[in-house]
Amino acid sequence: MLVHLRRSVIVSIIFLVLLGLAYPLAGTGLSQVLFRHQADGSLTADGSTLIGQQWSGPKWFQGRPDGTVVTTGPGGVVVSGTNQPGPRSKTLEKAVAKQAALLRKEGIVPTNDLVTTSGSLVDPDISPADAYAQVNAVAAARGLSASAVRRLVATHVHSRELGFLGADYVTVLELNEALVRLG
């Protein structure tokens, strides 16, 4: 009995040190050495490239909507961020129409991704087609030539993972940072 008790206490302590201390330290240490930028959250001067932001005004490329249209409940209370509209939701239909009207006002032809919310509500990416749809509006607002902005988009397209997983995408933050450098 005492032997079992002593053994179980020793095993508990060993695993406490191994899994509670050594493993997280090894993980943190390795990631800091090998993938420092990613481990720190892929931060740039203007925020993380992994978290979508809202860009106001026609001078910036827009990301996907943040979903406040859909998830704002009665009295302006934002309900749980994971609350998602179902496939036949009237709220979704209205939110899509509203978002499309906003885009048209800025001179952008709405695309599928630009009027729908993502699962995380902070999708940092848009598809190349979404970016090209905004080229003329952004170029006009900034007084740049449309072809220069289009070239800028083309150089910022990430191809899909390993060539077959997912879809080609453009990270909105990267694109807007490059836009500032362009003038």
Added chain:
Amino acid sequence: MVGSIRQGVAVLMAMVIIFGAWVGFASYAESQPNPAVSAAHVVKQPEGNMVGKEVRFGALPTTLYNVASTQTSTGSVSGANDSFTPIGGFALISGMMLGEVSPGGTGSGLYTILLFALITVFLGGLMIGRTPEYLGKKIQAREVKLAAFGVLIMPLVVLVIVGIAVSIHAGRVAPGNSGPHGFSEILYAFISQTNNNGSAFAGLSGNTAFYNVTGGIAMLLGRFAIMVPVLALAGSLAAKNIVPAGLGTFKTDTPLFTGLLIGVILIVGGLTFFPAVSLGPIVEQLLHGRLF
């Protein structure tokens, strides 16, 4: 341990075929436009249903991930299940309804499909008048009872609790969407909790006393109440002598057995859950008016 790879392959193929079929029809459903977005008449949807999905993942890989996630016990999602099309959502719910056997949750997938295998052997024996045996062990009344008990616990727990949830006020106020989609949210929540998965259809405001208590009961029964008949079955089978396969033995390492096993899984899952599913995703799809 069984000493025959073919026996394992027969069971594995049943898992592979069910999983493949589910990924197939879910992918097709999700590559179709989202009905609510179509109704707004402002955009075309060449990428498929992108509501609740991330651009870099795309519609099809998200579907693949979420189907795989609901048929194993990872409990994670890469897109909002709640915004899947009705048929896509049906694939997620029904993958768990079949008992999570394709390939199943960590540690629980194999024993669940072996319960189905015993029932298949028994039914096969009834149909062609052969002695029910599985892996050299005679399957008798006691084993069939335990296997049936093990298979029926999950639907029993889920259907009773869902029935209670939709009958009382505390259960009905939680869904974030109205109509059949709200019912799907409740159904998914309890199947996921009972069946060792833990992922969320979302849209359900589940942090209430009612959902916390009933969810706790569902988790407890879903995990441990199934293990009891499975352990009893294992003990009973271990105590039996291995009988050599004879002329009367129904072979369990053939494509015929794989087919029968799939049939039993679909029929048992289908018969128990069809009424519930028809109130949720099926009626939602019919309201939509098209098959896809």
